[in-house]
Amino acid sequence: MPYGYCGKILHVDLTAGKVEIEEPEETFYRKYMGGSALGAYYLLKHTPPGADPLGPENTLSLMAGVVTGAPFPGQSRVTATAKSPVTGLVGDSQSGGFWPAELKAAGFDGIVIHGRAERPVYLWVHDGEAELRDAVHLWGKFTADVEDGIREELNDRRIHVLQCGPAAEKGVSFGALISNANRANGRTGMGTVMASKNLRAVAVRGHSRPQLADPEAVKALAKWGADHLGESDVAGLGLLGTAEIVLSQSKQGGLPTRNWASGTFEGAEAISGQRMAETILKERDTCFGCIIRCKRVVEVTKDPFPVDPRYGGPEYETISTMGSYCGVSDLVAIARANQLCNMYGMDTISCGATVAWAMDCFERGLITLEDTDGIELRFGNSEALVQMVERIGKREGFGRVLGKGSARAAEALGVGQDLVVAVKNHELPAHMPQVKRSLALIYAVNPFGADHESSEHDPCYEWYPDRMAELDLLNPQPAKV
Ligand code: SF4
Known part of the structure; x- marks a missing residue:
């Protein structure tokens, strides 16, 4: 073996x-x-x-x-x-x-x-x-x-x-x-x-661990990582979580805002990783064997949006889809929506993006209070966001329609098809092809639809020409190998 x-x-x-x-x-x-x-x-x-x-x-x-x-x-x-x-x-x-x-x-x-x-x-x-x-x-x-x-x-x-x-x-x-x-x-x-x-x-x-070919080398590598973490590229990821990039994404015009009408969000500061660290962050969490500790644990004890630390804290994607996509700059409401998704077991990307699509339809008069169970589904309305996420989780009222995802909801309602931001019915994550250009092709041809985890989505590799040279990635690759 x-x-x-x-x-x-x-x-x-x-x-x-x-x-x-x-x-x-x-x-x-x-x-x-x-x-x-x-x-x-x-x-x-x-x-x-x-x-x-x-x-x-x-x-x-x-x-x-x-x-x-x-x-x-x-x-x-x-x-x-x-x-x-x-x-x-x-x-x-x-x-x-x-x-x-x-x-x-x-x-x-x-x-x-x-x-x-x-x-x-x-x-x-x-x-x-x-x-x-x-x-x-x-x-x-x-x-x-x-x-x-x-x-x-x-x-x-x-x-x-x-x-x-x-x-x-x-x-x-x-x-x-x-x-x-x-x-x-x-x-x-x-x-x-x-x-x-x-x-x-x-x-x-279980109580066994996979056998390693060279356990001493792995131990040395892990120690090297721990010793150099503070000066490495991922130190900020540990301190601020994946939300570290909210501000830079917005600055570059790559933070999807109001159902992708813009890539710059005026409320970015209020939903940034820095703001989370200063306000609702209770502690940092981790995965097995990881010293980076990028996972967030947040806590809010007050109404209207209490947040139980058991359900963790929002990642960059969730902050974007529940935040800037919906024009919401209330970090506590975003953390509450994140908790609801974890409690009910829902994808925060598709869920937040679908609510953003519905807000866009509401703003344009394509759907009304009659459709939305009387909820003012306007961009920036944090209460409406949280209410609608819970309705989707319970699959009740208008949440029943939105629980189909934005593309199928548009089909069912017969409105807003041209406002859907999805590939193969899969809502786009918070990485914009307008800024990260290779994503246009990746989203289009990926068999999973719009997905950022199965393909390279960060152009950061351009910062490391020496490493790219080692892999012979600075020269055009042959069309056929
Ligand atoms: S292993 Fe877990 S804690 Fe470590 S960087 Fe990855 S997601 Fe963050």
């Missing part, structure tokens, strides 16, 4: 209620490696053409990265892959946290989920074994409550839980997978796929 791998893929047949362990050859791992490539392999192998994304024939894979579980920063990653209810094409979504490393500690490189259970279940994976357990009592509950419930039931506080939320159970198309109640595989509706299978959660716990 190659170093770094467990050598085992867990297959779960929810229809039959059975689990099976596959032990692929080394050549298989060398070819497909991990993450997205492994997920795509199983999707193409097991999901027939024309399959309904929310039908039992769709296959949901959860695949760890190649180096996930090794003790250095940035490695604990998991990719969820399935046919997407958002795009109708291959869906792919990534996240970090502790769940991915714990999956490997539990003895598996990935999990492939087939079929559909007759009634709600959760999957319990521990030290090379797996079983399906009843989850009827967990259905409909908020993510933190489900996580607490499973830990209590299995009597282990160190269990990590990846789950869909109540929004996905109700059929919101952009349902996310949530772990730690604050990390999300947000994009392409992977939570909605999990919910359609009557699978509420996958709980993992």
Whole structure:
């Protein structure tokens, strides 16, 4: 078995209620490696053409990265892959946290989920074994409550839980997978796929670590990283989180504002990483083995927008989609909307962008108070933003329409089609092709629709000509290799 791998893929047949362990050859791992490539392999192998994304024939894979579980920063990653209810094409979504490393500690490189259970279940994976357990009592509950419930039931506080939320159970198309109640595989509706299978959660716990070829070298590398963090390019990321870039994005004209009418937001200062650090930031959080600690934990104890630190804090994407996209410069309201998305299990990008689209329609008189349940859905109205996000999570009133995503909501209402900012029905993340020009092509041809995680979206590599020269990237590449 190659170093770094467990050598085992867990297959779960929810229809039959059975689990099976596959032990692929080394050549298989060398070819497909991990993450997205492994997920795509199983999707193409097991999901027939024309399959309904929310039908039992769709296959949901959860695949760890190649180096996930090794003790250095940035490695604990998991990719969820399935046919997407958002795009109708291959869906792919990534996240970090502790769940991915714990999956490997539990003895598996990935999990492939087939079929559909007759009634709600959760999957319990521990030290090379797996079983399906009843989850009827967990259905409909908020993510933190489900996580607490499973830990209590299995009597282990160190269990990590990846789950869909109540929004996905109700059929919101952009349902996310949530772990730690604050990390999300947000994009392409992977939570909605999990919910359609009557699978509420996958709980993992283990005591082994992947074998490393040269543990001393890894240790030395991790130490070098820790020693040089303060003077490195990522020091600011640790101090201010991904929201570090809000101000520079706005300054460059790359912070999508009022449903992409502009790239400069006059309220950028009020929603910046700096402002968060000075006001509502309670502490910094991290992922397995990472010293950078870019994750935010915020707390607000007062009405009208209390924020529970259990649900983390907003990232750059969330600050943009719930903030500048909607013309909202109230950081506390944005943090509340972020909490609602994590509680209900929704993608903050699609959710915020869809509300921004609806605000644009409202401002232009294309929809009225009659459509919006009496809510003044105007740009800058923070209360309306929070109310509408909760309605989407509950799938009630106008939230039922917006829970389809902006493109399908426009189709259903017969208005605002030309105001939708999406590719393959997938709302654009907060990186503008007008400023990061390569994104125009990337968004257009990416099989996942508008996605910034599967493709290079930052032009920062231009700052490092010496590193690019080493990789021979300063010269035009041959058309064919
Ligand atoms: S704490 Fe931030 S930098 Fe570190 S692994 Fe997690 S997401 Fe990446």
